[in-house]
Amino acid sequence: MDRVFDLRPNDYVMLVPGAFHVPEGPDDEAYLIGSRCRACGATVPHPMAVCPACVSADTMEQVAIGQRGRLYSFTIANAAPVGFTAPYFQAYVELPEGPRVFALISDDVPVEADALADGMEMELVIEPVRKDEQGRPVLTYKYRPVASNGTGA
Amino acid sequence: MDRVFDLRPNDYVMLVPGAFHVPEGPDDEAYLIGSRCRACGATVPHPMAVCPACVSADTMEQVAIGQRGRLYSFTIANAAPVGFTAPYFQAYVELPEGPRVFALISDDVPVEADALADGMEMELVIEPVRKDEQGRPVLTYKYRPVASNGTGA
Amino acid sequence: MRDVAIIGVGAHPAGKFEDKRLKDLGREAVWKALGDAGVGAADVQVAYFGNSLGGLLTGQEGIRGQVVLQESGLGGIPVVNVENACASGATALRGAWLEVASGNADMALAVGAEKMFVGDTAKSISALAADSEIELSQMGMQFSAAYAIHPKTNLKGKMKEYGWTPADFAKVVVKNSHNGSLNPYAQHRKPLAEEDVLTSRMIADPLTLYMCSSIADGAAAAIVCPAEDAKRYTDKPPVRIGAIALTSGQYRLAGDTKPDMVAMTAGLAYEAAGVGPEDVDIAEVHDAMAPAELLIYERLGFCGPGEGPRLIDDGVTTIGGRRPVNPSGGLVARGHPVGATGLLQVAELVWQLRGEAGDRQAGNNPKVALTHNQGGLLLGMDSAACTVSILLR
Amino acid sequence: MRDVAIIGVGAHPAGKFEDKRLKDLGREAVWKALGDAGVGAADVQVAYFGNSLGGLLTGQEGIRGQVVLQESGLGGIPVVNVENACASGATALRGAWLEVASGNADMALAVGAEKMFVGDTAKSISALAADSEIELSQMGMQFSAAYAIHPKTNLKGKMKEYGWTPADFAKVVVKNSHNGSLNPYAQHRKPLAEEDVLTSRMIADPLTLYMCSSIADGAAAAIVCPAEDAKRYTDKPPVRIGAIALTSGQYRLAGDTKPDMVAMTAGLAYEAAGVGPEDVDIAEVHDAMAPAELLIYERLGFCGPGEGPRLIDDGVTTIGGRRPVNPSGGLVARGHPVGATGLLQVAELVWQLRGEAGDRQAGNNPKVALTHNQGGLLLGMDSAACTVSILLR
Numbered sequence A, B: 001m002d003r004v005f006d007l008r009p010n011d012y013v014m015l016v017p018g019a020f021h022v023p024e025g026p027d028d029e030a031y032l033i034g035s036r037c038r039a040c041g042a043t044v045p046h047p048m049a050v051c052p053a054c055v056s057a058d059t060m061e062q063v064a065i066g067q068r069g070r071l072y073s074f075t076i077a078n079a080a081p082v083g084f085t086a087p088y089f090q091a092y093v094e095l096p097e098g099p100r101v102f103a104l105i106s107d108d109v110p111v112e113a114d115a116l117a118d119g120m121e122m123e124l125v126i127e128p129v130r131k132d133e134q135g136r137p138v139l140t141y142k143y144r145p146v147a148s149n150g151t152g153a
Numbered sequence C, D: 001m002r003d004v005a006i007i008g009v010g011a012h013p014a015g016k017f018e019d020k021r022l023k024d025l026g027r028e029a030v031w032k033a034l035g036d037a038g039v040g041a042a043d044v045q046v047a048y049f050g051n052s053l054g055g056l057l058t059g060q061e062g063i064r065g066q067v068v069l070q071e072s073g074l075g076g077i078p079v080v081n082v083e084n085a086c087a088s089g090a091t092a093l094r095g096a097w098l099e100v101a102s103g104n105a106d107m108a109l110a111v112g113a114e115k116m117f118v119g120d121t122a123k124s125i126s127a128l129a130a131d132s133e134i135e136l137s138q139m140g141m142q143f144s145a146a147y148a149i150h151p152k153t154n155l156k157g158k159m160k161e162y163g164w165t166p167a168d169f170a171k172v173v174v175k176n177s178h179n180g181s182l183n184p185y186a187q188h189r190k191p192l193a194e195e196d197v198l199t200s201r202m203i204a205d206p207l208t209l210y211m212c213s214s215i216a217d218g219a220a221a222a223i224v225c226p227a228e229d230a231k232r233y234t235d236k237p238p239v240r241i242g243a244i245a246l247t248s249g250q251y252r253l254a255g256d257t258k259p260d261m262v263a264m265t266a267g268l269a270y271e272a273a274g275v276g277p278e279d280v281d282i283a284e285v286h287d288a289m290a291p292a293e294l295l296i297y298e299r300l301g302f303c304g305p306g307e308g309p310r311l312i313d314d315g316v317t318t319i320g321g322r323r324p325v326n327p328s329g330g331l332v333a334r335g336h337p338v339g340a341t342g343l344l345q346v347a348e349l350v351w352q353l354r355g356e357a358g359d360r361q362a363g364n365n366p367k368v369a370l371t372h373n374q375g376g377l378l379l380g381m382d383s384a385a386c387t388v389s390i391l392l393r
């Protein structure tokens, strides 16, 4: 694939609009768009307007989150909904800020049970899952073990 | 198009499965699959298992219906849902057996307001409305004025 | 059964809000209703959520209420997702009413929300059609056209029978677009002249563009509690629910002589509330296509057959009239975000009954209000669902 | 609130019925329930209809109840379409219960129906996923896999924590497939051995094919009336509704210490019905994936943490045991036509309480029955809807 940061916004679509930031250049980093409560500190890994802990409607602010985490659980799904092809990994990744987030696993990782292990340190990547009807890549966030990335930490 | 009766069942799909009979040869006729109550005579222009008049669950039998009728009302729709192209006619046709049935109008009829008139005698035809993803014609029932058919009554 | 009062309402304006999700629309309505009632999210004991097209248009099935309410800070409580096509909003209010009337809950929330702008108009039209019986929607039935030709409404037939003209239909739009121009929640805020309406694009003869409600995003919410507790939460005049009548379609065979569905539903509502059509001071009715308002006048008992245009000519149903109808602008001007519509009507009437409707406040100090919210189309010829509700100050 | 009794139930078998439409499935269940109750269609005063996937899978939105009921000879009455993902059936029963308990109606119908076989398995899987929050379904979340790895269920984690093995999961399937083999309404009627289960195709480690409920068509219905009127209609032992508890998900932040959703819902039901877990004679629980049954045992208070497999080993939850669970075969064997499941559970328990369950009749003369019906998944980590109901003879 093209490097994600070579794509301009009109060149791609997002699988879950508003869920993550697509790097806009080689020095920019991908992240999940989370929310954090200024009042009580509650943190969630997605955009949310009302704090689920203190139920304030004006204390949530957007935070960049999810660049790193630990693999909490994973399995290989051998059945897939429309737009996905089995077998493919499904996983939960535990973020340092607390929440666990549902995630797919990078295409870099072979779809084999022993390619991953609970507790592994993971990093966020943006990858295409398919092309849309106009041929544009449909991007989403995925995770891969930090070790599998040549650049290390 | 091919004549409808040259198509074998696997060669086409029905827009409303079970709603009408597709002629299987030149001597076979198209009709709507209606239901008639053996007990009270109530007649509806579609398959129905419980009589809407006497509310019996075992008195409805299938009847061939709708080969002829009179145009009850019509208009030209200039907006269309997916799979249809505006402008196109929408109509209700009143059947001799009593019920009025929602219908499209044959492609033989130019989409112009003065091509039809309330009260016109109409006849049933089976026509394709589009092709499906596998290229098979998607058939439905439509009506056209009897006069526009060279074979007359 | 206990008397039930509406103590708070809130709405998200109807219109095109490309960057807002269903949960954003719903959340705004819920929090405005909470604020209006002077209660907190934690005070709500049960919620009913009305939405109709979220599955086909946004991909969200099954749990739309929980998704919106989680985003609004409400969790754990019973949430019932209800659908009744264009009458989903009124159906949600009926659920909330029954919870409180029965004593099963002491505070209930009704929400209606719809996200119709998804960047594909044909898809939105298809989703609307899917609210009719599948044998009709598969046939390419388009709602405006179907309204024009349906045996129950048959507009060209009514023109012949009553002597109505397209100009009579346009009157409804002129009135309602004027009201909408005064309503900050309205989708269409330009007042239209008869000429504008008649020369706008023909959608399905005799219906022109401006006679038809359009695609809209929007949401509304209402909070109800026992009438005797209302004063505990708010100083605003409580609005009692006199009745919420809900009916489903009856199969109309050839030669049908059963009473009309709207008339029957209205009759049930009048009886339950102990009022008659003559008592109704103000109404919000389901003018999905403008001519419907004229037919609904008759069926609600506001006038005799064919006399609808005269009610407008005589100013009876204008904001300043004896019995304003669609002061919000109605579906045609205020907008018709399907699942929200019934509760947008309720919000408008609560504001009107309280005297809070600003520039569009009815001049007749209304005390008895009526909403009519209807939707879906069955093979048996009736609509699928019809509701008439009576609200009392 | 009045005591409410179920006086009639009916079901359409779960399975693959290619030639049947949603309305055919629903009609059969409705008429069987009418016959079972000894009442006519005209006796029903209000109806609740549960369905979850009809919009995405059949194209029928908004008015599914009216469509099915028109086909069943019921028209004119209030019809409320309800959705709560896999808990839609129980939600429909709750609506019918509230109508009668409140005195708003004297006879109410609850129907659940689902048409899942539409000739495209991936489409059916997608529709199921659409019952979770859209941000999850869009990501390609597949339900079985998600169940295996979700923090609330995390099967490999439970195996480590409790020492459970895949053979423990298979026990549930062996028990339930045996029950299903005796049930004419069951989708899967072949009794399976542990070996069959463990060697069947892996769906999502550790879940094999036979541990997962499959796609199904099906329907069920129940008719309720005031308990004191039950004898007027039928000589069969009336089954009283002791409680129907419904909750929605709570947002589970990191370090969450709120009570588990199933345990909380069961607690509400036990309290309302005045019984405790020790009183439950028989139960139908939501084993959408077989291991769920083991976790649900704990959460309903049937055993301590990790002790589920022992209940099966000791025969406690088999048909002949002290407390049979899923005598119908459960979701895994009887089948899981989503919107129908909750009412299929209710029908089974009514038959069991009456002693009418034939070859699979529980041997313990059950008097107190429990259903657990749950569905949907929120970003906040909980299911969207959870119900626990208590039925009493």
Ligand SMILES: [Zn+2]
Binding pocket: A037, A038, A039, A040, A041, A042, A051, A052, A053, A054, A055, A056, A059
């Ligand atoms: Zn907070």
Ligand SMILES: [Zn+2]
Binding pocket: B037, B038, B039, B040, B041, B042, B051, B052, B053, B054, B055, B056, B059
């Ligand atoms: Zn009959």
